[in-house]
Amino acid sequence: MTAEIFDRGYRQYTGERSGVGGAMRTLIKHSVKRSLGLGRPARFKIVPIAIILFAFTPAVVFVGIAALIPEAIGDEFLPTYAEYYAFIVTTLYLFAAFIAPDLLCTDRRTGMLGVYLASPLDRRTYLIAKALAVAIMLGIVTIGPPLFLMIALAFEGSGPDGFLGTLDVGARIIAAGAMMSTVYTAISFAVSASTERSGAATAGTLGLLVGSTALVNITADNTDVSENIRLGSLLELPTELAFRIHGEVGEWQPDDISTVSMSLAVVAIVGLSTAWVWSRYGPLLVRR
Amino acid sequence: MMETLVSAEAVAKSYGNFSALSDVSFTISSGVTGLLGANGTGKTTLLGMMLGLHQVSGGTLTVLGVDPFTDGHQIRARMGYAPEHHTLPGDVRAADFVHHVAELHGLPPREAKTRASDALWLVGLGEERFRPMGTMSTGQRQRVKLAQAIAHDPALVLLDEPTDGLDPEQREDMLRLIRTVATTFEISVVLSSHLLDEVERVCDAAVIIGDGRTLASGSLDSLRGTGADVVVEVGTVQEAGQLGAALERRAVGHRIAGRSVVIRGDDDSVFDLTRDLCVEAEISIHRLNRRRLSLEDVYLERAS
Numbered sequence: 001m002t003a004e005i006f007d008r009g010y011r012q013y014t015g016e017r018s019g020v021g022g023a024m025r026t027l028i029k030h031s032v033k034r035s036l037g038l039g040r041p042a043r044f045k046i047v048p049i050a051i052i053l054f055a056f057t058p059a060v061v062f063v064g065i066a067a068l069i070p071e072a073i074g075d076e077f078l079p080t081y082a083e084y085y086a087f088i089v090t091t092l093y094l095f096a097a098f099i100a101p102d103l104l105c106t107d108r109r110t111g112m113l114g115v116y117l118a119s120p121l122d123r124r125t126y127l128i129a130k131a132l133a134v135a136i137m138l139g140i141v142t143i144g145p146p147l148f149l150m151i152a153l154a155f156e157g158s159g160p161d162g163f164l165g166t167l168d169v170g171a172r173i174i175a176a177g178a179m180m181s182t183v184y185t186a187i188s189f190a191v192s193a194s195t196e197r198s199g200a201a202t203a204g205t206l207g208l209l210v211g212s213t214a215l216v217n218i219t220a221d222n223t224d225v226s227e228n229i230r231l232g233s234l235l236e237l238p239t240e241l242a243f244r245i246h247g248e249v250g251e252w253q254p255d256d257i258s259t260v261s262m263s264l265a266v267v268a269i270v271g272l273s274t275a276w277v278w279s280r281y282g283p284l285l286v287r288r
Numbered sequence: 289m290m291e292t293l294v295s296a297e298a299v300a301k302s303y304g305n306f307s308a309l310s311d312v313s314f315t316i317s318s319g320v321t322g323l324l325g326a327n328g329t330g331k332t333t334l335l336g337m338m339l340g341l342h343q344v345s346g347g348t349l350t351v352l353g354v355d356p357f358t359d360g361h362q363i364r365a366r367m368g369y370a371p372e373h374h375t376l377p378g379d380v381r382a383a384d385f386v387h388h389v390a391e392l393h394g395l396p397p398r399e400a401k402t403r404a405s406d407a408l409w410l411v412g413l414g415e416e417r418f419r420p421m422g423t424m425s426t427g428q429r430q431r432v433k434l435a436q437a438i439a440h441d442p443a444l445v446l447l448d449e450p451t452d453g454l455d456p457e458q459r460e461d462m463l464r465l466i467r468t469v470a471t472t473f474e475i476s477v478v479l480s481s482h483l484l485d486e487v488e489r490v491c492d493a494a495v496i497i498g499d500g501r502t503l504a505s506g507s508l509d510s511l512r513g514t515g516a517d518v519v520v521e522v523g524t525v526q527e528a529g530q531l532g533a534a535l536e537r538r539a540v541g542h543r544i545a546g547r548s549v550v551i552r553g554d555d556d557s558v559f560d561l562t563r564d565l566c567v568e569a570e571i572s573i574h575r576l577n578r579r580r581l582s583l584e585d586v587y588l589e590r591a592s
Contacts, residue, residue: 010410010473013403013441017394020361026391040379041420111373115436118339118369118446119392120361 023120024129031133035099048137051095055088055141059148066155078156081146081173082243082250085180089239092141092184093209100134100188101201109196123281127189134185135178143177176242183238183266186273193280209234227256231265241266291318293352293444293476294338300346300500301333307500308333312347314495314505316478320470322487323480324587325497331480332372334497335446338478339364352443365394368437368445368475372452376429378422382408385421386436393440400439407439408432410473411465427458431465438469445469448480463490488583496587503590512581518551518558521575522566534565547574554578 018025037045062078079087107113116126150169153159160169191204213235220229230252231237243250244259252262294316301309309330325331336342338351340360349356356363376385383404390400390407408417411431421429430450437445450466451459467490470477481487487494488508495505504511522528528544535542540561541552551558559576566573581589 010406010438011403011441013395013399015396015399017365018396019365019394022394023361023392026388030388039381039384044379106377110375110377111371112377114371114373115369115389116392117341118364118367118371119389120365120394121392122340122360 020120020125024125024132027116027121027126027129028133028136031103031130032136035103035133035137047098048095051091051098052140055091055145056148058087059084059145059152062152063148063155066152070155070157073156078149078152078158080246080248081149081169082176082239082246082248084146084149085142085176085239085242088141088145089235092138092180093206093235095138095141096134096184096188097202097205097209099137100185100192101198101205103130103134104189104192105196105198105201109198127277127281131185131189134188135181138181138184139177142180143174146173146177172246176245179245179266180238180242182270183234186270187234190273190276193277227252228261230257231261234269237262237265237269293317294478295350296334296347296502297349298347299334299337299344299349301330301337301342302345309497310500312497312500312502314502316476316495317493318476319492320466320477320479320490322491322494323478323497324484324487324494324583325482327482329497330500331482331497332448335369335448335478335480338446339367339369365440366443368393368440368442370430370433370437370445370447370450372448372480376421376432379420381418381420382413382424382428382432382435383417385432386417386439389436390439393442395440403439403441404435407435410438411435412461426453427455427462430454430458430462434462434465434469438473438475442475444476444478446478446480449482450479451481451483451486459486466490484583484587494583496590498587498591504586508583511586512583516552516554517579518554518562519548519575519577519579520551520562520566520573521548523547523572523574527569527571530569531562531565531571534569538565550579 033039036048065073066078107116113126117123121129147170150159150166150173160166187208188201188205191208192198192201195201195204213233216230216233219225220227236251240250240252240257241259241262244254244262292315294314296312296314299309299312300307312330312334323331323334333342337344337349338356340351340356340358340363343357351363352366354363386404386407387401390404391397395403405414405417408414408431411434413428413431413435416424416428421432424432430453434447434450437447447466451462454462463486466477466479469475470492479487479491491508493505493507494511496503496511520531522531525547528547528549531549532542532544535549535551538561540558543550551562562576563573565571
């Protein structure tokens with residue numbers, strides 16, 4: 001026996017509504033899923049999966065080697081936490097350059113921004129939710145692999161000592177990862193807020209990162225200006241600060257460029273980027 | 289008594305030196321209300337202010353009893369909005385899109401999913417709901433926009449040019465759907481349009497905007513009212529000409545339109561004179577009544 005529904009009717013909804021917080025959670029969830037290509041055709045899954053694989057593969061390999069043949073590798077075989085960023089920094093740039101444009105430019109180009117702003121979200125909460133989504137995605141790359149590395153170092157016998165040591169290293173990993181995610185989220189947001197074209201924003205983000213670094217290094221290497229000019233290198237600054245967060249020293253010497261200067265430069269980059277994004281979205285008339 | 293959903297009192301909106309709206313006053317009650325005006329007269333600005341996206345520069349605007357700018361998130365949770373543009377994300381399936389928007393408006397995920405599916409069935413896209421929106425026709429995308437606007441059971445829905453880009457048959461279907469939303473689903477609708485006949489057919493009331501101010505507002509019956517003229521329809525065009533000539537001789541203002549003659553004035557003496565002239569010239573009268581104004585007449589009259 002078969003049944004057929006002839007009239008699905010229309011039901012009133014009398015339950016609770018989740019308000020602004022719920023709308024932000026929904027937007028974050030939706031944006032993360034979109035960035036991962038979930039619910040989208042296969043071609044949209046290629047870039048995020050490849051980038052995550054590139055970021056995690058070295059760490060997973062290190063864990064495997066350290067677990068299976070710990071005696072065959074010396075104490076110097078595994079990289080330090082900060083050194084590991086060298087493995088993932090390129091994937092991080094690419095991730096930042098692809099995700100933010102896809103999430104921001106597409107909404108403006110397709111008019112989805114108008115649909116979002118007709119919900120309990122406003123410009124501020126919309127941008128916060130989008131920024132959190134991008135930061136979460138970048139956090140997968142900046143925080144996840146170093147946590148794997150901590151496991152590998154533990155197998156090797158050079159991991160953190162005891163519960164407090166583990167907490168300390170864990171906190172540094174999260175702080176460094178969150179800092180890098182925040183900086184690259186801010187930069188890619190600033191570029192994405194300047195155009196409706198995702199491709200242009202991706203190229204612009206990569207161009208800004210590479211261009212600033214090239215310009216700063218050429219100037220620093222060929223003139224007598226202060227070494228602090230290197231703070232303008234958007235590729236190197238977050239990685240160098242990550243070294244300091246882990247208590248290590250990278251290419252930049254503390255005598256030349258202090259940790260305080262680096263921290264202030266990061267705050268300035270995030271602040272300027274935020275101000276730029278707001279200046280673009282604040283007066284924006286919602287497209288019909 | 290009908291509930292007042294939107295109330296505007298001397299609302300103004302300016303961007304720098306440019307004044308988009310200068311003096312807009314109206315009330316919108318339950319049912320379907322048309323927001324009429326030529327392109328560029330500030331309809332979308334007004335919709336934006338109703339959604340709390342723009343602050344009024346002057347006057348008072350309340351939506352669902354509160355100030356939409358200061359309490360925008362509360363209002364928007366209970367409002368639906370279908371934008372005019374057709375460029376929704378092409379790679380997203382209609383069901384996912386409607387589900388997402390319903391969740392944004394505060395519905396729990398499971399409820400949002402069920403209602404998204406129901407809403408798409410109700411607008412006639414049940415079988416098409418898992419298709420990416422980029423593969424849909426303009427008519428189908430207009431229906432998706434309507435579905436996302438009603439899926440979360442709003443108290444008020446704002447539809448911006450919902451028949452834009454539709455062929456006549458699709459337009460008929462969309463207007464029928466809008467009427468169903470108001471009458472069967474009991475969701476009040478504000479329909480922004482520059483098409484007068486569309487508003488006349490589907491709306492209970494209208495707000496007409498022009499030159500940044502309200503030209504007219506109220507129920508369609510009160511707006512159209514009864515005209516100040518008498519219309520007499522005679523048997524032939526020649527008879528219309530004869531009657532016109534007789535009126536000319538008596539210096540009575542009139543104009544001829546085919547077999548109809550529109551005579552200025554609507555008191556009983558005009559009826560008597562028309563009857564007498566027709567009897568005298570042996571002109572057959574097919575219809576004699578006061579002229580009922582169309583919305584277009586009202587618009588043109590107020591705009592001029």
